[in-house]
Amino acid sequence: MHAGGGMRGKGPDDPEMFAESTALHRQAVAALRSGDRFALLEFEGHVLDRHRPWAGGGRTLQEMGYGYLGAFSKHVKGRTNVLMGLEESFGRRALLAYLIVKALFSGTHHKGMPAWPAIVATVCAMIEDSSHEAWRDGERCQRAMDARPSELPVVADLRRTLLEAPETLPMPVLEWLCTWRPGPMLAAISHTSRSRR
Numbered sequence: 001m002h003a004g005g006g007m008r009g010k011g012p013d014d015p016e017m018f019a020e021s022t023a024l025h026r027q028a029v030a031a032l033r034s035g036d037r038f039a040l041l042e043f044e045g046h047v048l049d050r051h052r053p054w055a056g057g058g059r060t061l062q063e064m065g066y067g068y069l070g071a072f073s074k075h076v077k078g079r080t081n082v083l084m085g086l087e088e089s090f091g092r093r094a095l096l097a098y099l100i101v102k103a104l105f106s107g108t109h110h111k112g113m114p115a116w117p118a119i120v121a122t123v124c125a126m127i128e129d130s131s132h133e134a135w136r137d138g139e140r141c142q143r144a145m146d147a148r149p150s151e152l153p154v155v156a157d158l159r160r161t162l163l164e165a166p167e168t169l170p171m172p173v174l175e176w177l178c179t180w181r182p183g184p185m186l187a188a189i190s191h192t193s194r195s196r197r
Helices: 014-033 040-047 068-091 092-107 116-128 138-146 155-164 171-180 182-197
Strands: none
Touching: 014 040, 040 068, 068 092, 116 138, 116 155, 138 171
């Protein structure tokens, strides 16, 4: 299972992966901070729920992961077992130390996305300014503006939502952003998708 449609075109595409990844990031952090020793198991159950629609009104894991659910389940359970085993064997402080080290090397970016605030600023500037250099040419800008979904919020609201809870944007908006994004947004979305696999 991976972004871009996956094998046989059934896997999650970039907008679905982006929405689900950012939603899971928030829930994973909450589970790890809770201090409840069963919170990680509850989070695991949430991730592996085959009939739960993904964030953004996406499809279910059952629909997207056909043929890959065994490997996906094994991967998720393996990560959960490592974290729970670390806490059980060495205590809560050891788990927190491990997570701090992991964050220093790979989790310091905004929701796991490199330079996300700067990318959001560029996207919003592009929407406001048809002459922005990231458009590359006026024709590309015009095609993008013509394809804007009706659900696209005003720029101030879009900026806030992209920074605080991008998974709550309607799927047509995420699809539009993934289609007409500047290069750095694609890199951030691809990084997010890979880091959640």
